[in-house]
Amino acid sequence: MSEAGATAPILACRGLTKRFGGVTALENVSFDLHRGEVLALAGDNGAGKSTLIKAISGVHHPDEGEILFKGERLTLANPRHAREVGIETIYQDLALADNLDVGANVFLGREPVVRALGLLPRIDRRAMRMAAAGVLETLEIDIAPKKLGLPVRSLSGGQRQAVAIGRAIYWKAELLIMDEPTAALGVPEQRKVVELIHRLKRQNVAIIFISHNLIDIFAVADRILVLRRGQKAGERRPAETSHDEIVKLMVGG
Amino acid sequence: MAPSLAATPEAERHPALAFLATAWSWLFLVLLAVFFETWARLAYGVSFLLNPFNVQSIALFAALPLLLGLGQTFVIIAGGIDLSVGFVMGLAAVVMARVMQVLTPEAPALALPAGILAAFLVSLLPGLINGTLISRLRVPPFIGTLGMYGVARGVGFLAANGTTVPVNNPWLFAMGTGKWLGVPIPIWITLALVLVMHWVLSQTRFGQYTYALGGNRIAAVRSGINVKRHTLLLYTISAGCAGVAGMVYTARFSAGAAQAGEPLLLDSIAAVVIGGASLFGGSGTIIGTVIGALIIAVIQYGLVFINVEPFWQFVAVGVVIIVSVLIDQSRTRLTGEAKDE
Numbered sequence: 001m002s003e004a005g006a007t008a009p010i011l012a013c014r015g016l017t018k019r020f021g022g023v024t025a026l027e028n029v030s031f032d033l034h035r036g037e038v039l040a041l042a043g044d045n046g047a048g049k050s051t052l053i054k055a056i057s058g059v060h061h062p063d064e065g066e067i068l069f070k071g072e073r074l075t076l077a078n079p080r081h082a083r084e085v086g087i088e089t090i091y092q093d094l095a096l097a098d099n100l101d102v103g104a105n106v107f108l109g110r111e112p113v114v115r116a117l118g119l120l121p122r123i124d125r126r127a128m129r130m131a132a133a134g135v136l137e138t139l140e141i142d143i144a145p146k147k148l149g150l151p152v153r154s155l156s157g158g159q160r161q162a163v164a165i166g167r168a169i170y171w172k173a174e175l176l177i178m179d180e181p182t183a184a185l186g187v188p189e190q191r192k193v194v195e196l197i198h199r200l201k202r203q204n205v206a207i208i209f210i211s212h213n214l215i216d217i218f219a220v221a222d223r224i225l226v227l228r229r230g231q232k233a234g235e236r237r238p239a240e241t242s243h244d245e246i247v248k249l250m251v252g253g
Numbered sequence: 254m255a256p257s258l259a260a261t262p263e264a265e266r267h268p269a270l271a272f273l274a275t276a277w278s279w280l281f282l283v284l285l286a287v288f289f290e291t292w293a294r295l296a297y298g299v300s301f302l303l304n305p306f307n308v309q310s311i312a313l314f315a316a317l318p319l320l321l322g323l324g325q326t327f328v329i330i331a332g333g334i335d336l337s338v339g340f341v342m343g344l345a346a347v348v349m350a351r352v353m354q355v356l357t358p359e360a361p362a363l364a365l366p367a368g369i370l371a372a373f374l375v376s377l378l379p380g381l382i383n384g385t386l387i388s389r390l391r392v393p394p395f396i397g398t399l400g401m402y403g404v405a406r407g408v409g410f411l412a413a414n415g416t417t418v419p420v421n422n423p424w425l426f427a428m429g430t431g432k433w434l435g436v437p438i439p440i441w442i443t444l445a446l447v448l449v450m451h452w453v454l455s456q457t458r459f460g461q462y463t464y465a466l467g468g469n470r471i472a473a474v475r476s477g478i479n480v481k482r483h484t485l486l487l488y489t490i491s492a493g494c495a496g497v498a499g500m501v502y503t504a505r506f507s508a509g510a511a512q513a514g515e516p517l518l519l520d521s522i523a524a525v526v527i528g529g530a531s532l533f534g535g536s537g538t539i540i541g542t543v544i545g546a547l548i549i550a551v552i553q554y555g556l557v558f559i560n561v562e563p564f565w566q567f568v569a570v571g572v573v574i575i576v577s578v579l580i581d582q583s584r585t586r587l588t589g590e591a592k593d594e
Contacts, residue, residue: 079475080477083477093471095469095471095472095475095476096469096472097464097465097468097469097472097473097535098468098469098535099464099467099468099469099535099536100461100464100465100468104461104465105472108461108465108472108473108476108478109462109473109476109477109478110476110477111458111461113457113458116456120452120456121456121457121458122456122457123456123457123458123461
């Protein structure tokens with residue numbers, strides 16, 4: 001936090017504005033995000049949270065304003081482009097292929113291929129499984145080795161979340177956008193995801209965290225950015241604010 | 254202090270049952286063989302399985318639905334269905350026969366490769382159209398391929414002038430009835446395609462993307478897989494397999510017929526489903542489809558062998574399809590692979 005503040009931000013948004021027809025979904029929103037920092041996005045439904053993260057992840061193109069990533073101005077063509085520069089979004093539905101195992105999901109679309117008998121192309125499943133096990137280990141996620149070979153639908157919600165995060169980390173995500181990562185989980189698993197976010201922070205990943213849950217927000221965020229009707233209603237550090245104040249910023253008044 | 258994110262170990266609770274549920278198609282094939290063997294010995298005092306003629310007949314029975322089922326396996330795993338394969342097969346058979354009919358008097362040796370090439374190219378066309386309709390124009394697979402079922406049927410009968418197209422060509426006859434190492438050529442052709450398709454499905458990126466597409470289309474799209482191109486290729490492969498089936502048909506009977514594959518469509522889908530594929534996509538194997546095709550062939554041939562009215566075949570195969578789907582439903586519970594939440 002304080003040490004992160006000394007360096008240049010990994011992400012800087014300046015005056016982002018996005019209109020859909022006559023509706024201004026996002027108006028002149030600016031903020032900074034540093035490596036190893038968690039920024040929570042709070043706001044009521046329709047406050048512009050989704051529009052903001054979609055602008056950063058390449059889904060929407062802002063009408064005004066600019067996005068600086070690692071000091072350079074970024075014009076994202078599409079989500080794949082965002083992923084290539086190191087911005088990974090983990091959606092609520094996780095985008096895992098439930099019928100494939102952990103390794104296959106981590107490498108989906110980017111499988112390592114070897115040649116059997118120097119001729120026939122073959123996916124290197126062993127390498128995939130070992131690399132997946134490796135990344136889960138660095139994230140201190142405990143999935144039984146025999147589960148790594150099973151379809152991910154046999155994993156718990158929290159484990160699946162971890163696989164999605166592991167995939168992003170394996171592919172060198174430097175900025176992780178997490179859309180309601182705890183919403184679909186039971187309480188014990190929510191806590192584990194919160195722990196995981198702390199660990200990612202220590203590994204210097206920058207995180208934007210969207211949640212409706214103020215308890216989670218206060219548990220993980222270094223700063224809270226509150227949006228209301230597309231505008232920045234305020235930015236607070238958890239230590240210097242309260243649930244009441246954040247709610248007031250969210251609903252106005 | 255790693256948090257343990259353990260899921261409920263549903264799968265470990267009944268390992269034996271779970272194994273049965275996954276291996277049931279093998280088991281069923283063995284049971285069927287034992288049943289007919291016992292019947293043959295008790296009723297006629299002969300062996301069913303130890304008779305090479307019976308084994309060869311069963312393999313030949315299985316070959317054509319299996320050829321259709323190979324491409325169908327890919328399509329079904331990806332969450333689609335291809336209803337057009339039977340008449341695409343017929344169209345390819347007719348075109349091959351027509352081309353060979355014309356060329357045989359001039360160049361009998363050249364007529365065979367020319368016929369094969371023509372049948373293959375003609376079979377790809379409906380596949381490309383199916384794939385384009387489904388991937389680009391968002392036509393549901395059931396409807397798109399049902400339309401092609403009609404189109405291929407009509408064009409096939411038009412190309413055949415409404416009758417069968419006989420060919421008298423020694424090379425074609427050799428392809429259809431010749432043997433190599435004691436095994437008929439059509440079985441070698443089927444075996445070769447089985448091996449290729451098994452490799453592609455289980456070992457390559459293409460196979461992996463096929464499973465991903467059936468498991469979660471959105472995940473496939475977000476992973477950067479070219480889903481439209483992949484879908485196009487899937488239906489083209491399915492049609493290509495139907496084309497090969499058409500060639501084998503024409504070779505075996507020295508004639509092409511538009512209705513050649515008509516009864517085989519359901520057999521091919523049944524083979525895929527009995528082999529453990531889910532019609533909702535995401536699961537299935539080539540080995541499973543081979544077992545499925547053999548089960549159907551054993552039932553069909555076995556019932557003829559023990560002198561049961563041939564119409565019972567339909568009943569038996571129908572029951573097996575329903576039972577295999579029921580087993581698929583319970584399997585998801587037994588192995589803990591149910592989509593919970």
